Amino acid sequence: MAALTREEINFFLDSAEGFLEIAKRPVKKVPALRGKTVVNLFFEPSTRTRVSFEIAQKRLSADAVNFTASSSSTKKGETLLDTVKNIEAMAPTVLVIRHGAAGAAHFVAARTSAAVVNAGDGRHEHPTQALLDLFTMRKQKGRIEGLKVAIIGDIANSRVARSNMHALRTMGAEVSICGPGTMLPPHPEVFGVKSCNRLADALDGADVVMALRIQKERQGVATLPSDREYATFYGIGPRSLELTKPDCIVMHPGPINRGVEISSEIVDGPRSVILQQVESGVAVRMAVVYILAGGDRE
Amino acid sequence: MFESPLRKLLDETALKRTLERMAHQIIEDSAGVDSLALVGVVRKGDMLAARLKKIIDRVAGGDIPVGSLDITLYRDDIDLMGSIPVVRATSIPFDITGRTLVLVDDVLFTGRTIRAALDALMDLGRPKAIRFAALVDRGSRELPIQPDYTGLSTHISIEERVKVELVEDGLSDGVFVYRAESGWVPGED
Numbered sequence: 001m002a003a004l005t006r007e008e009i010n011f012f013l014d015s016a017e018g019f020l021e022i023a024k025r026p027v028k029k030v031p032a033l034r035g036k037t038v039v040n041l042f043f044e045p046s047t048r049t050r051v052s053f054e055i056a057q058k059r060l061s062a063d064a065v066n067f068t069a070s071s072s073s074t075k076k077g078e079t080l081l082d083t084v085k086n087i088e089a090m091a092p093t094v095l096v097i098r099h100g101a102a103g104a105a106h107f108v109a110a111r112t113s114a115a116v117v118n119a120g121d122g123r124h125e126h127p128t129q130a131l132l133d134l135f136t137m138r139k140q141k142g143r144i145e146g147l148k149v150a151i152i153g154d155i156a157n158s159r160v161a162r163s164n165m166h167a168l169r170t171m172g173a174e175v176s177i178c179g180p181g182t183m184l185p186p187h188p189e190v191f192g193v194k195s196c197n198r199l200a201d202a203l204d205g206a207d208v209v210m211a212l213r214i215q216k217e218r219q220g221v222a223t224l225p226s227d228r229e230y231a232t233f234y235g236i237g238p239r240s241l242e243l244t245k246p247d248c249i250v251m252h253p254g255p256i257n258r259g260v261e262i263s264s265e266i267v268d269g270p271r272s273v274i275l276q277q278v279e280s281g282v283a284v285r286m287a288v289v290y291i292l293a294g295g296d297r298e
Numbered sequence: 299m300f301e302s303p304l305r306k307l308l309d310e311t312a313l314k315r316t317l318e319r320m321a322h323q324i325i326e327d328s329a330g331v332d333s334l335a336l337v338g339v340v341r342k343g344d345m346l347a348a349r350l351k352k353i354i355d356r357v358a359g360g361d362i363p364v365g366s367l368d369i370t371l372y373r374d375d376i377d378l379m380g381s382i383p384v385v386r387a388t389s390i391p392f393d394i395t396g397r398t399l400v401l402v403d404d405v406l407f408t409g410r411t412i413r414a415a416l417d418a419l420m421d422l423g424r425p426k427a428i429r430f431a432a433l434v435d436r437g438s439r440e441l442p443i444q445p446d447y448t449g450l451s452t453h454i455s456i457e458e459r460v461k462v463e464l465v466e467d468g469l470s471d472g473v474f475v476y477r478a479e480s481g482w483v484p485g486e487d
Contacts, residue, residue, distance in 0.1 A: 011384065018368055018385030027421040030371035060371070287385065294376040 001127045001166040009167060013135050015287040016280070022059055023282060033062035033293055036093040041083070041108075042119070043069040043099040048254055048278065049119050049129070053096050056285035062093070062293070080104065081111065088112050093293050097121075115292035123157055129253055130163035132284040134171065136277045137208055140249050145172035150202040150244075151193075152234055153212030153261050154183040160253045161212055165191040178202035179212075179234055180224060199234055203243040210251045211236045211262040227260045237263040241271060249273045303474035304458065307434065307450060310471040316449040317346070320431055321353035323447050328398055331358045333426065335397045339415055340368040340386050342404035345466045346433055350402060365390030367401075372414035388418070395423040400447070404462040406432035409443035434473055436460050 001009075022028055038057045042050055050066065057064040067087070069075070078086075080099070087095065096117045097105045102124035109116035120126040138144050149168055155161045155177045168175050175193040177184065178201070188195035196202040203209060214230060224230055241248060250262070250271045258264050266272060308316060328334045331354060338347030344366035351364045368386040373379075401415055412430060419428060431447035436454040450473070454460055459478040463469040 015382075015385045018370070018387045021387050021389070025422060029421070031417065032371035032373075032376065290371070290385070291382050294379055294382050 001125055001130045001163040001170075004127075004167070004170065006170050006172075009131070009134065009170060012131055012284070012287055012291065013138060015291060016131070016135050016284045019283040019286040019290075020280070022286070023279065029059050029061055031061045032290055033057070033060040033093070036062045036293055037091065038062045038064050038094040038096065038289060038293075039087050039090075039092045039114075040064060040066045040119075041087065041095055041097045041099075042067065043080075043097075043104070044120065045070075046098055046120070048281075049098065049126075052278070052281040053117075053119060053128075053285050053289070056282050056289055059282070060286055060290055060293075062289070065092075080107070084108050084112055088114065094289055096289075117288055117292060120159055122159065123162070124159055125163045125166075126159040126253075127163050127167075128281070128285055128288055129160050130167040131288065132277055132281040133160075133164055133210070133251060133253070134167055135280045135284050136251065136273055137173075137249075139276070139280070140273055141207060144168070147173045147207045148205055148245075149173050149175045149208040149210065150206040151175060151177045151210045151212065152199065152202060152236060153179050154215055155179050155212070156183050156185045157215050158212050161210075162191075164210065165193050169193070176202040176206070180230065182224070199240065200243055203240055206244040206248055208249055208251060209236060209240070209244060210253075213253065213255060214257055214261055227257070231260050231263075235259075235261055235263060236266055238265055238269075241266070251277055253277070301476060303461075303476050305475050306472060307452065307460070307475060308473040313433075313449075313471050313473060316433065317349055318353055320433075320447045320449055321350050321357065324350070324400055324429075324431065325354055325358045327429070327446075331360055331362055333397050334400065335363040335365065335392060335394065336400050336402055337365045337367050337390060337394075337415075337419065339401065339403040339411060340366050340388075342462050342464065343367075343402045345464050346404060346462075347400075347402040348466075350400075350431070363392040365392065365394075367415055367418055369411060369414040369418050372418045374410060374414070388422075390422060393423060394419065394425045396426050398427045398429065399425045401428055401430045402432075403430075404433050405460045406430075406435045406443075406445055406448075407438060407460075409439045409441035412443050413441050433462060434460055 054064050092114050094115045096119050098119040099121050102122035104121045105116055105118035118127055151161050169192040176196055177193050178196040178199050250266055252274050336347040336351055338344030347364050366389050368388045370385045429446040432445040433449040435448045435451045459476045462473050
């Protein structure tokens, strides 16, 4: 997301609008990518992103093949490059890759003729998540420019936060971040965001609150005393929303730790657009796969 | 860059008259407009469909449904497109099953757009019949497709490009012929 211009982001978002309606048809399929093969290379566990991509690809009539690290030759010691070269030999049009190392998608893109979609690379970026978040905000609020967005939680370890901070800045939103000191980036100014120590400062007047998952898999042991302490200081509950704008929406990229970063009341409440995010996800991923599969390669 | 047209096929008055005639033909063919609906191909076709609807409603009475169809995802030339067009929403807010649909497009050329539109409509239901209205039939067909209602039938060289300009797009009404550009965007015609 760091490299995309406002025009490019808008192009993806505008295209995604056209794909949203397909999910409401009796026949949820268009022949756009008939005869094209898309390989989903997932070196890290993922359910919703993989399922979302797979549904998107199938609705475009592409042949979707999944490759997951736990059941693959990676376990047998094959390198990323060899895996990619082998898959390349089977002539896919698009590769969707998720990997634990930052830059993995970039590395692969430079070494294959297929179009590559980054479905999350380590702590670096998760561009389709940021696009679907932006898409959801635009749908709910009618605009992105000028929105006040509070991103709460494990910012430093989160590729979702990173992609969103880049994209929101490009689109002209005002972003505040908040979380325990151990989870904040040391130099928030590089993202053009305001870093707050107190949750109340970040939530003040917000149009959008985005709670992030506490990523136990990416942390050392000493970042948090306990889940309960986190919930007390940084959890999003009904009282948090007294500080925001009255029509503020609440987002979460999932999977949710209920009662830790966000309370059940909020997740299931009227302000939550968490399931709209999931719905947007399919439309946005259809747009991304379709755009990358056709025409000129960028 | 502003380019001036080589010649004019229809001016404002002729365009208006042509649409009136097409609307009357559509009404005449469909005994009663009860099961009739118009579907315009995005983007010019849906503007023309909206105009035809107004005329048909005025003449025959009633309020016939009108929808718009984006055929981008049904094209057969995704690998040939220089740049990817924005996919626009298809909006057909009525059940097409059992209806007689009139598909409306501005210019009929190779016939590939209409092939795609027929496939797209079939995915949305099972219409009783589909008829096709083209404002301009410029010839050079690549598929066996013929319009049921034609505003103007003429042969235009493939070196040239037919453009329907409408007030809905901030232009004045008219149909013009331009020199085909080298950077021709599929779907523009």
